[in-house]
Amino acid sequence: MTTIKSSYKGNLRTSATHVASTNTIITDAPVDNNGKGEAFSPTDLVCAALGSCMMTIMGIVANRCEINVEGMEIETKKIMAAEPRRISEVVLTFKMPANGYSDKDKAMLENAARTCPVALSLHPDIKQTITFLY
Incomplete structure (x- = not known):
């Protein structure tokens, strides 16, 4: 069964719809790559x-072990490389709640966090720098 249906809307914009929920997101190319x-x-x-x-898998572990992580937040910074353009x-x-x-x-x-499916799916050349503030 299809998970996501996507379409190109023009002007470097796409739309992706989650089939099961019908939630939709859009993407735009960044300004530094000819987008809006x-x-x-x-x-x-x-x-x-x-x-x-990472937060989802931490939540699963927290629920199983009766650890309260509600209110946990992440600040994320993406660093791009050129030639080829990539993350x-x-x-x-x-930022963990006290x-x-x-x-x-x-x-x-x-x-x-470090062993979540997305972390393990990213190419090993993509450096994942993770800090936990308690």
Whole structure:
């Protein structure tokens, strides 16, 4: 079964619809690559997917171990390389709610983030720099 249906709208804009939910997102090419920059770029979505996947897997572990991570936030920075144009690094800074995490809790949560499906799917040349602030 198809997961996503996408279409090119012209002027470097695309639309992607999640078939099961009918939620739709658009992308625009960034200004530095001939676009309008009015929406996430495709490479922005890769970085957002990485952060969202990390938080989701951390949430699964947290629920299983009865650890409260509600309110966790990530600030994400995308670093691009040229020749060829590609993502060279994603810098993620986790801001964890003040919940008195034990060293064991921290180790489990951080391992969950680093081993999420998106993190493991990205090419190894894409550096993932991850900081956790407790």
